[in-house]
Amino acid sequence: MGPTGLGYPDPAMGEAADRPRNLPVQERAVLTRDRILQAATEVIKQEGVSSLTLDKVAARAGVSKGGFLYHFGSKDALIIGLLNQVMGVLDTELNVLADGIDARQGAFALAYLEYVQEPTKAATDTAVSILAAAAVDDDLLDSTRATFQRWQDRLRHDDGLDETEALLARVVGDGLWLIDLFGLAPPTADERRKVLDLVSTLITDHGAARDVVDSAE
Amino acid sequence: MGPTGLGYPDPAMGEAADRPRNLPVQERAVLTRDRILQAATEVIKQEGVSSLTLDKVAARAGVSKGGFLYHFGSKDALIIGLLNQVMGVLDTELNVLADGIDARQGAFALAYLEYVQEPTKAATDTAVSILAAAAVDDDLLDSTRATFQRWQDRLRHDDGLDETEALLARVVGDGLWLIDLFGLAPPTADERRKVLDLVSTLITDHGAARDVVDSAE
DNA sequence: CAGACTTTACCGTCCGAACAGACGGGTATT
DNA sequence: AATACCCGTCTGTTCGGACGGTAAAGTCTG
Structure with missing residues (x-):
């Protein structure tokens, strides 16, 4: 393979990670595993789902194909x-965020909305992963x-929130998330903030949504 | 049919379409084209994006690979x-729906919400097509x-609607659509209806959303 | 006949996976 | 403490097959 038969995989892309030398084997192994995972998300983000091949991921992770496998x-x-x-990651961050919000109710819903305020790395990584899974095999999405x-x-029961308002929060959050994922006419940061404020206020001010509906009848 | 039993594309699934015999050649051609398109969406829906191969689509459309190409x-x-x-299809149906709604404002937004009341064939077909496009090559989504x-x-300017409320309608619509696409804990028909009613009322009752926000300050 | 349409046969490439070892850190044995 | 051995980790290579696409011959209609 290599000209000098060096025996080491070609770093190729500049991204090739620094491979630690003196570490317990097990720790080094989980590091390799993590490098592979990160390389995979990078490949999808930069080159698209169709470019997610074993070779490419392995190369970018600085590991041989066999090592990958x-x-x-x-x-x-x-x-x-x-x-x-x-x-x-998303689950824990969401919980941390919810714990930090002191609202009489709807902390988790508010956290959900807060999370899509702008596209975070975790949210983006999740989106592309789901996309890849859906492309490869739908069943992979089961978990x-x-x-x-x-x-x-949790939104429906544990949050002391009106069911409809809880669902609204999730739908709005997922909606912004979808729009970002596919780049379908994404709103500006300002528009985004306004919508999220509107929904947040709606679910925080108890009964506000119901009042609106009732008064219209 | 075939000498070695493979001469003809294998109808395989019972879906193999009836190929009309006595028609002007041009009309028959557009029929073939349509059959191919329909076959493609069926393949994606039933077997997933990764199974969208030229061979499979051709076979299901009852046409040879060359004919497909x-x-x-x-x-x-x-x-x-x-x-x-x-x-x-989606665009015209949306417009027809909007024309049929007599609201002083927000007809298009209401139509957008109405459309995701339950997963329609057009909405589902659109979703899987977008998914396929994103999987094959992101650039295909440009149009x-x-x-x-x-x-x-149109939502923002031509609909005489508060900008934030207009965006809310779209985000909610897209959110439900995403949830259906990936099957991510889809709400029941009842829950879905309630959320849509809430949003519809919110954007129809002029200023309702703003009142909610103002009263909370 | 002419041209639109369709088929058959075929090619080169790439990909996922399997495989047989090499390396080397840890551990047991002495 | 030195030696020997084991096995977790990783490498380089190979392979069968599927896939996208091409070329050219055939068929039907007008």
Whole structure:
């Protein structure tokens, strides 16, 4: 392969990560695993889902194809690993955010809205991962669906919020998220803020939404 | 049929369309084209984006691969054709719906919301087409983005609606649409109706949203 | 016949996966 | 403490097959 038969994979892309030398093998292994996952999301973000090939991910992670396959036995396994990581991050960040909000009610809903204020790295990574999963095999999304169901249940029951208002928060959050994902006429930061303020106010001011509906009848 | 049993594209699924015999050649051609487009959406819906191969689409459309490529010179061309058709349908149906609504304002926004009341065939077809386009090559979505931008502009300017309320309608509509597309904890028909009613009322009752915000300050 | 339409046969490329080892840190044995 | 061994980690290569696309011959209609 290499001219000098160096035996090391060609760094190729400048991104090629610094490979730590003197570390316990196990730690180095999880580092490699993480590098692979990060390389995968980078490939999708920069070159699109169709360019997500084992070779490309391996090259960008600075690992051989065989090394890649040691950590992820198949492409499906890679996507599952991707989703697990990214959904885990999102879940914990969402909870942290909700804990930091002191509202009599709807803290989780407010956190959900806060999270899409601007496109964060975690949200973007999640979006592209879901996109990749949907492209490769729809079934890979099963565990992701379960997580969304948990969020939905928490919004519905544990948040002391009107069910409809809770669902509104989620739909608005997911809507902005979709718009960002596909770049479908995304609103400006200002417009985005205004909409989120509107919805936040609506669900915070107890009964406001219901009053609006009632007064119109 | 075939010498070695493979001469004809395998109808495989019972869907294999009836090919009309006695028609002007041109009409038959556009029929073939349409069959191919429909076959493509069916393949995506039933087997996923990754199964959208030229062979499979051709087989399901009851046409040879060469015949397929006569109508669509490449896979990209197929996706573009798919998007054009489906976005066209959606656009006209949306306009028809908006024309049928007699509201002093926000007719288009209401139509947008009405359209996602339940997952319609047109909406679903559009979603899977966009998904396929995003998976194959992001650039294919350019014209779709332009259409969404037109809708957004119409909502913002031509509808005599508060800008924020207009954007809210679109975000809610797109949100439900995303949730359906990926099957991420979709709400029940009842919940869905309630949310849409809430938003509809909000944007119809002039100033209601603003009142809510103001009264909270 | 002419041209639109359709088929058959075929090609080159790329991809996911399998595989047989190499390296080397850790651990047990002495 | 030195030695020997094991196995987790990673490498380079190979392979079968699928896929997108081409070329040219055939068929039907007008």
